[in-house]
Amino acid sequence: MTIAIVGAGIAGAACAAQLQQSGRNVVVFDKGRVxxxxxSSKRAAAGYLDLGAQYFTARTKAFALQCQQWLDAGVVERWTGRIATYQQGQFTATPDDTVRFVGIPSMQAPVGQMLDEVTLHSRCLIERVQFNGTLWQLFDAIGCVGEFSQLVLAVPQQQAAQLLTAQHRIDADLTSIFGQAALLPCWAVDLQLATPLPLDFDGIFVKQDTEVSWLARQSIKSGRCAIEHWLLHFTPSWSEQHLEADKSQIVAAATSALQRISGHSCRVVTSQAHRWRYAQQAPDFGLFGALHRPQLALTLCGDWLNGGRVENAWLSGVQAAEAIML
Ligand code: FAD
Structure with a gap:
């Protein structure tokens, strides 16, 4: 019988690739177009723009090996952006020996590569799941999309909770894990500037700022827009406070923050604002790896269970596959 994986982020893709390699039948569903x-990187006329994850690192041997495979396959490259911190009006260059990777030509590339051999139903929002004691049925807006022997939910916490709480089958452990928000929001804004900003840095960690946490020049990554684009990530608390704000308000705030921090006036040519409702892990949320419930033929994985970040999402997906294969 086939295993259904809901979510084609890096956790779902890692889980699917491991299961498929071990001879299991796997089908992946994702509400996204890709x-x-x-x-994810947004396609603009002149190249991609990274609005979500900016780069990733490999702190474990297993993920370092995976990154080497992606390097060999040409779907990632080392990002050599010049890094700085900005604090209380001062830029400080902070060169380090951290190896940072980016997908090329877009951040999706390594995820897409893992799913090369896997059946993926994109643009398919799973609205309901139902377990009859033996099989899981999955439903989209039109109806049942199939019956499966196992279900893997590789979606953010709040989306997993929505699907499972309707089932009334979750145990006290899961109820408590769902009870505390794992993922915090983030507004991301890309600004295309009329003239380059005279800053000697490509990635800037903004410290002790109530608005902004990260600034990056997009153009120095392969496949991205070659003209001057800057990306800003707002802090979780600012994003929470402005969660329902109009995009034009967010772009205005981003423009004024970029001017304030860079110390230069900016003429914005085009802009894009993207609201990530579930972005990065809350610092005090626990570490669970992946959650496997054999009696329910159910497994949960994703960054939110394993410390946030790309590497931890991948590790969680691999752990989910290993639990199913035991
Ligand atoms: P996701 O990538 O969220 O994948 C879940 C998938 O499930 C999505 O594709 C979604 O479409 C799909 N889905 C959800 N519900 C349903 C449903 N009901 N039906 C069908 N499909 C569904 N990490 C780093 O390491 N470095 C960084 O620099 C970095 N910066 C970040 C900046 C931002 C703004 C954000 C948002 C994240 C950043 N991260 C960074 C975190 C990193 O992107 C995540 O940890 C990682 O991508 C999470 O992968 P995942 O597979 O767990 O979840």
Missing amino acids: AGGRM
Whole structure:
């Protein structure tokens, strides 16, 4: 029988690739147009723009090996952006020996590569799941999309909770894990500028700022817009406070923050604002790896269960596959 995986972000893709390699039948569903989830780059006329994950690192041997395979396959490259911190009006260059990777030509590329051999139903929002004691049925807006022997939910916490709480089958453990928000929001804004900003840095960690947490020049990554584009991520608390704000308000705030931090006036030619409702892990949320419930033929994985970040999402997906294969 076939295993259904809901979510084609890096966790779902890693889980699917492992299961498929071990001879299992796998089908992946994702509501997005392409796989990638929060590792996504938006296609603009002059190239891609990264609005979600900016780069990723490999701190474990297993993920370092995976990154090497992606390098060999030409779907990632090392990002050598010049890094700085900005704090209380001062830029400080902070060169380090951290190896940072980016997908090329877009952040989705490594996720897409893992799903090369896997059946993926994109633009398919799973609205309801139902377990009859033996099989899982999955439903989209039109009706049942299939029956499966196992269900893997590789979606953010709040989306997993929505699907499962309707089932009334979750145990006290899961109820408590769903009870505390794992993922915090983030407004991301891309600004195309009429003239380059005279800053000697490509990635800037903004410290102790109530508005902005990260600034990056997009153009120095392969496949991205070659003209001057800057990306801003707002802090979780600012994003929470402005969650329902109009995009034009967010773009105005981003423009004024970029001017304030860079110390230069900016003429914005085009802009894009994207609201990530579930972006990065809350610092005090626990570490669970992946959650496997054999009696329910159910497994949950994703960054939110494993410390946030791309690497931890991948590790969670691999752990989910290993639990199913045991
Ligand atoms: P996701 O990527 O969220 O994948 C879940 C998938 O499930 C999505 O594709 C979604 O469409 C799909 N889905 C959800 N519900 C349903 C449903 N009901 N039916 C069908 N499909 C569904 N990490 C880093 O390591 N470095 C960074 O620099 C970095 N920066 C970040 C900046 C931002 C703004 C954001 C948002 C994240 C950043 N991260 C970063 C975190 C990183 O992107 C995530 O940890 C990782 O991509 C999560 O992968 P995932 O597979 O767990 O979840």
